[in-house]
Amino acid sequence: MIRRNSWLLILLLAGGCEVGPNYKPPQVTVNPAWTESSSTEPSDITATTQPASVGEWWSNFNDPELNSLVDRAIRNNLDLHNAYSRVVQAREQRGVTGSELFPVINADGGYQAARGSSNVTFPLSAFGITGSPSATPSVATPNVAHPNVVHPSDVSVAPIVSPGGPQSPLGDGGIPNADTQIYQAGFDASWEVDVFGGHRREIEAADADTAAAIEDHRDVMISLVSELARDYIELRASQRQSRIAADNLKDQQDELELTQSRYKAGFSTDLDVCRESAQVATTAAILPQLEGSQRQMIHQIAILLGQDPDSLTAELSAAQPIPPAPMDVPVGAPSDLLQRRPDIRRAERELAAATARIGAAEADYFPKFSITGSFGLDSSKAQNLLDWNSRYFAISPGATWPIFDAGRIKHNVNVQKSLAAQAATDYQETVLNALREVEDALASCRTEQIRRKALADAVDASTAAVAIARQQYEQGVVDFLQVLDAQRSLLEAQDSLTQSDSAISTDMVALYKALGGGWDMSGRKD
Numbered sequence: 001m002i003r004r005n006s007w008l009l010i011l012l013l014a015g016g017c018e019v020g021p022n023y024k025p026p027q028v029t030v031n032p033a034w035t036e037s038s039s040t041e042p043s044d045i046t047a048t049t050q051p052a053s054v055g056e057w058w059s060n061f062n063d064p065e066l067n068s069l070v071d072r073a074i075r076n077n078l079d080l081h082n083a084y085s086r087v088v089q090a091r092e093q094r095g096v097t098g099s100e101l102f103p104v105i106n107a108d109g110g111y112q113a114a115r116g117s118s119n120v121t122f123p124l125s126a127f128g129i130t131g132s133p134s135a136t137p138s139v140a141t142p143n144v145a146h147p148n149v150v151h152p153s154d155v156s157v158a159p160i161v162s163p164g165g166p167q168s169p170l171g172d173g174g175i176p177n178a179d180t181q182i183y184q185a186g187f188d189a190s191w192e193v194d195v196f197g198g199h200r201r202e203i204e205a206a207d208a209d210t211a212a213a214i215e216d217h218r219d220v221m222i223s224l225v226s227e228l229a230r231d232y233i234e235l236r237a238s239q240r241q242s243r244i245a246a247d248n249l250k251d252q253q254d255e256l257e258l259t260q261s262r263y264k265a266g267f268s269t270d271l272d273v274c275r276e277s278a279q280v281a282t283t284a285a286i287l288p289q290l291e292g293s294q295r296q297m298i299h300q301i302a303i304l305l306g307q308d309p310d311s312l313t314a315e316l317s318a319a320q321p322i323p324p325a326p327m328d329v330p331v332g333a334p335s336d337l338l339q340r341r342p343d344i345r346r347a348e349r350e351l352a353a354a355t356a357r358i359g360a361a362e363a364d365y366f367p368k369f370s371i372t373g374s375f376g377l378d379s380s381k382a383q384n385l386l387d388w389n390s391r392y393f394a395i396s397p398g399a400t401w402p403i404f405d406a407g408r409i410k411h412n413v414n415v416q417k418s419l420a421a422q423a424a425t426d427y428q429e430t431v432l433n434a435l436r437e438v439e440d441a442l443a444s445c446r447t448e449q450i451r452r453k454a455l456a457d458a459v460d461a462s463t464a465a466v467a468i469a470r471q472q473y474e475q476g477v478v479d480f481l482q483v484l485d486a487q488r489s490l491l492e493a494q495d496s497l498t499q500s501d502s503a504i505s506t507d508m509v510a511l512y513k514a515l516g517g518g519w520d521m522s523g524r525k526d
Helices: 002-014 057-061 064-076 078-101 198-264 270-304 334-340 342-365 408-474 480-514
Strands: 046-048 104-115 179-193 328-330 368-379 391-400
Touching: 057 064, 057 198, 057 480, 064 078, 064 198, 078 198, 198 270, 198 342, 198 480, 270 480, 334 342, 334 408, 342 408, 408 480
Parallel strands: 046 328
Antiparallel strands: 104 179, 179 368, 368 391
């Protein structure tokens, strides 16, 4: 009894052991502030060092239609649904892995009726039983009163050897020339004791995998919202380009009518009429191209919402202004990014899982202890099945320890270490890319603001140039080519200004995405 308790105590104490390295989160050193946020170049956008509040950042554009589209996309986007399914899958897989710590218990029951062949005979020695010399060559009959029964006192048991190979000398029907029945009910159980922590390391890895799947879901949400906002902004920019082209086309058509009138009056040439006609046709050709692009963007937005491509055509076809970018953006400190960006958090969890799997692999070096057992009831009569005398039980502790495996365990451990090293490198690369994306977005926001101011001045100057060129042409001071050049310059300047306004807003979307905004909506009111 003392010896048995000692072994149980050893197993319980060993149960606290876990082989393999204990995970420690990686330490990363980053700058205390964003380099681009401290630039002295003039810009209307101010990036403050206040803690970033980027949960529902799209509401900062003050566009109700954009807010509505984002809400519907979060509910219905198919990629987001798939990402959530992967979270559920990871959680269920963790349950599968966690079950390895506990015993497996099965209930079983059955009934069997058998009739042995009358033409099958066998010597009792085939079953390792030696009895009275009175036993016949086919059946041992040491008991005169009961010739088919061998009394326990008359036999000795030796190892059972079947001379006929895998076939039983009893035949498939059981005891020759006998009807047998047996009723059975019982339980069997098996349990591998996690002495060296291999299963616990696998559970640790499964927990990290689940957390990584959650972060992946958040990352998909960030990408979804930013892509939707970018497509919506580009749609509104394209609609403004269509309006600019239509306005220019109207002015050019008026100019063509004036030129034709002057030609008829002898104040202009047919060359001027042809040049203006060509300019009108060139501008008119822009409109179908823009319309086709707008339809494609509407289709893309509908797909992001998990809807039919044409389902939003009526809703989004009417032109609306480009959502203006907010000018004051709190970006926080670079160190905040490590806790806010889901891709960084996912990479960290993947590193934790890879580290835990090293321990799970190293556990194979050590012995595995298991306990199997069974308990049940056997009876040849159904009415006696529940009798306590029908009970049987067995318990069998055991251990296995690999002696030779041709280096399989060693190579597997090295594989897991290599995967952990790759995960550590991936984490560092993810952090560096995240820092770069924020700095790039800040630089783009600032420089595009400067560019936008210059383009606005160009539009004002081009508008004045068109008016002057027309006036001087009518006065005969300049030829018609000057008017055409002024018109083309104005159209190009207005188009560039529209693209710049769109770029400012999309750069702000990129900044919010780089900051890890769009997944933490804890304060959301649905």
